Every structure is written in C-alpha cells, then in structure tokens.
Amino acid sequence: MIPVNPDRFLQDLHTLRGFGAAGLGKGVVRPAFSEADIAARKWLAARFAEAGLTPHFDPVGNLFGLAEGPSLLMGSHSDSQPEGGWLDGALGVIAALEVARAARDSGGPPVSVVSFQDEEGRFGVTTGSAIWSGTLPLAEADALVDHAGIGFAAERAKLADLAGDFVDPGRFTGFLELHIEQGPTLDSTGGQIGVVTDIVGIRDMRITFDGQQNHAGTTPMHLRRDAFQALAAFTAEINAHFSGVVTPATVWTIGHVALHPNASSIVAGRAVFSMQWRDGSAERLDRMEEIIRTVASEVADARDLSLSFGPMLGLQPVAMDRRLFAALEEGARQVAPGRWQILPSGALHDSTNLSNLMPVAMLFVPSIGGISHAFAEDTAEDDLVAGLRVLAHAVPRLSG
Numbered sequence: 268m269i270p271v272n273p274d275r276f277l278q279d280l281h282t283l284r285g286f287g288a289a290g291l292g293k294g295v296v297r298p299a300f301s302e303a304d305i306a307a308r309k310w311l312a313a314r315f316a317e318a319g320l321t322p323h324f325d326p327v328g329n330l331f332g333l334a335e336g337p338s339l340l341m342g343s344h345s346d347s348q349p350e351g352g353w354l355d356g357a358l359g360v361i362a363a364l365e366v367a368r369a370a371r372d373s374g375g376p377p378v379s380v381v382s383f384q385d386e387e388g389r390f391g392v393t394t395g396s397a398i399w400s401g402t403l404p405l406a407e408a409d410a411l412v413d414h415a416g417i418g419f420a421a422e423r424a425k426l427a428d429l430a431g432d433f434v435d436p437g438r439f440t441g442f443l444e445l446h447i448e449q450g451p452t453l454d455s456t457g458g459q460i461g462v463v464t465d466i467v468g469i470r471d472m473r474i475t476f477d478g479q480q481n482h483a484g485t486t487p488m489h490l491r492r493d494a495f496q497a498l499a500a501f502t503a504e505i506n507a508h509f510s511g512v513v514t515p516a517t518v519w520t521i522g523h524v525a526l527h528p529n530a531s532s533i534v535a536g537r538a539v540f541s542m543q544w545r546d547g548s549a550e551r552l553d554r555m556e557e558i559i560r561t562v563a564s565e566v567a568d569a570r571d572l573s574l575s576f577g578p579m580l581g582l583q584p585v586a587m588d589r590r591l592f593a594a595l596e597e598g599a600r601q602v603a604p605g606r607w608q609i610l611p612s613g614a615l616h617d618s619t620n621l622s623n624l625m626p627v628a629m630l631f632v633p634s635i636g637g638i639s640h641a642f643a644e645d646t647a648e649d650d651l652v653a654g655l656r657v658l659a660h661a662v663p664r665l666s667g
C-alpha cells in the first residue's frame with residue numbers, strides 16, 4: 268500500500284473548498300471558468316508542482332499534473348454545479364494528488380493527476396474530457412453557449428496564456444476516479460465503499476416552443492399561442508408516453524427553463540428548456556428521444572406554435588475495465604471488509620469519456636442522505652479516507 272497521509276489529504280480538500288465556498292454548509296459555487304474555478308486551478312497547479320508533478324493546462328482548461336514517463340492517471344474535476352457540493356469532483360482530484368505525492372515520496376509507481384474542465388456541463392456534458400477524448404470535436408465545442416448565451420470559445424480564452432497542447436493520452440496506462448456516490452445506496456445500507464460496474468448513458472437536448480407574446484388581460488384564452496402552456500402540456504404528456512418504455516432505473520429531468528419575457532402580465536411568447544434523460548441501455552435512450560421529438564411536435568401543432576431542437580449532447584453507457592475493477596475490488600476488501608459492494612453509476616463522470624482512450628475504473632464513497640448537486644452534499648471523514656486508502660492499495664497492483 269502506498270503510505271498516504273490522510274491529514275494532508277483532508278487539509279487540501281478543505282483548502283480547495285475555500286475557492287467558491289458558499290451557502291450555509293460546505294457548499295461551493297465554482298462553475299467552469301468562473302473566477303473561483305480559475306483561482307482553484309492555479310492553486311492546484313502550484314500544489315502539483317510542489318508534489319514534483321509538472322503542471323500542464325491544455326487548450327480547454329483541463330489541468331494535468333504529469334509524472335515523468337508512462338504512468339497511471341488519476342483524478343476527476345474541480346468545477347462545480349451553479350449550486351454545488353464540496354466533494355463532487357474535488358474528492359477525486361485531491362485523492363489523486365495525495366496518492367501521486369505519497370507514491371513519489373516513497374519511491375512508488377509514477378502517478379499523474381488531472382482535473383478536467385466543465386465536467387458539470389455549463390456548456391454541455393463533461394465538456395473538457397469529451398474534447399480530450401475526441402467525443403466532442405473542438406470546433407463544435409467552440410460553438411456551444413451556456414444558458415446565459417456566453418460562448419465556450421470566449422471562456423476558454425481566459426486561460427490561453429497558460430495553455431499548452433493537448434496531452435498525448437498514450438503516456439497513460441489507465442485511469443482511476445474516486446467520487447462520491449451522489450445517491451442513497453451506500454448510505455442507506457451502511458456501505459463504506461462502492462466499486463463501480465458501469466456508468467449509465469445520457470442524452471441532453473435544448474427544446475424551444477415559440478408562440479405569440481401578448482397581453483395577459485386582453486387576449487382571450489382560445490386565441491392564445493402560449494409557450495408556457497405548451498411546456499406544461501409537454502411535461503405531462505412525456506411522462507405518460509414514457510410509461511411503457513422506461514424501467515425503474517431510467518430517469519429524466521427538465522432542470523432548466525427560461526420563459527420569455529417572464530412577466531406576470533404577459534402571455535409567454537417563448538419557452539426554452541433542457542430535457543435530459545439517462546439509462547443503462549443505448550437503445551432505450553434512442554427510443555426515448557423518438558418519443559420526445561414526437562410529443563413535442565404534437566404539443567406544438569395543437570397550439571399553433573413552432574418548435575425547434577438544439578444540439579443533442581450525449582454519452583453512451585460504458586462498462587469498467589475488468590483488471591482495474593479487480594484491483595479496486597481487492598483494495599475494498601482490505602480497507603472495508605464486509606462494508607463494500609459493487610454498484611452502477613447513475614451519475615455521469617469523466618471516466619465515460621476516458622474509456623475511449625484507456626482502461627478506466629471508478630470507486631464510490633457514500634453521500635450522506637444521498638444528497639448531491641446541492642450545498643448540503645457531504646460525506647463522513649472516515650469514508651473519505653477509506654476511499655483514499657482503497658486507491659493506495661490498488662495502485663501498486665496496477666503498476667507491477
């Protein structure tokens with residue numbers, strides 16, 4: 268086992284939380300390319316250098332801490348949701364840093380570290396690792412805009428002074444990502460470690476209904492072309508139409524809605540919203556897309572509205588690499604006997620994209636109350652350290 272230092276690990280994790288700390292609890296506001304995100308990345312780069320790793324920003328803000336020669340790669344992301352928890356992504360980056368520097372200090376195997384940019388999808392879905400892995404062409408990414416209309420190209424230019432080339436993925440032998448579970452399974456069963464079997468697939472699409480903006484007092488109900496009423500009808504209809512197709516593990520979410528002009532005395536002329544759906548079967552995701560397109564078009568036609576679909580972003584479901592999985596399983600057996608289990612990931616991770624480049628595997632620790640993507644997200648210290656120790660057990664097995 269690599270002799271990791273839990274105190275140093277926890278201290279760095281808390282320091283990272285200081286960038287964008289917000290809310291009453293431990294939450295953070297550190298979306299990709301925000302001031303807090305950029306400051307955090309500069310701090311991480313300095314910490315990587317202190318650990319004897321070479322800091323390297325690529326053209327899209329992914330930050331690596333490179334060991335010399337071929338190495339294992341470990342990490343996650345350090346951007347957050349607009350209202351995020353302190354561990355989502357940060358845990359995987361800081362645990363990787365601790366393993367890499369403890370390995371170096373003790374003459375262990377070389378480990379490189381990475382913090383991917385925009386995993387949380389301000390511009391889409393796991394943007395930084397999607398570009399690095401070739402899933403998302405850079406030219407397409409540069410055309411993406413966030414919900415406020417700000418472009419990816421302009422945002423990544425903020426780090427242009429620091430940026431080098433894309434890193435050659437051929438220098439890495441595999442990728443390990445430690446993450447909080449972000450769901451209730453481990454917490455509700457007293458589990459301390461989850462070894463991930465596979466990661467679900469996702470589709471995410473922007474949908475727009477355009478009607479007629481008009482006066483809310485004088486426009487008779489039967490003459491309205493109300494974009495909000497269309498959105499409301501769509502949400503009800505879609506649930507009914509999915510019922511024969513989905514399983515209890517399938518999820519779908521309308522998480523972002525913008526009404527125009529969003530005023531109480533105006534019939535909404537436009538509704539723009541995000542439609543996201545996730546499942547372990549690519550066929551089911553495709554089938555759901557057909558239903559979404561059909562229902563939206565029926566709803567628009569019935570109200571004489573026009574309808575448009577934005578680009579659909581998505582990632583296929585992926586299985587973890589057997590050899591890396593087995594090393595994590597063995598580590599879990601050592602660190603948390605009787606308190607570990609295997610489970611799928613319903614959340615998305617950079618590991619999905621990296622599976623196009625190299626063998627990958629993932630490890631979970633519990634989320635208290637199953638809460639994440641919220642300021643209230645947290646994990647017991649013992650569990651954070653247990654996750655670190657499993658990595659410390661697994662890494663020497665993978666480097667022999």
Ligand code: HGY
Pocket residue numbers: 386387388613614615616
């Ligand atoms: O949404 C996700 O699953 C990821 O945390 N961005």
Ligand code: MN
Pocket residue numbers: 344355356386446615616
């Ligand atoms: Mn995450």
Ligand code: MN
Pocket residue numbers: 348355387640
């Ligand atoms: Mn997240």
Ligand code: MN
Pocket residue numbers: none
């Ligand atoms: Mn008036």
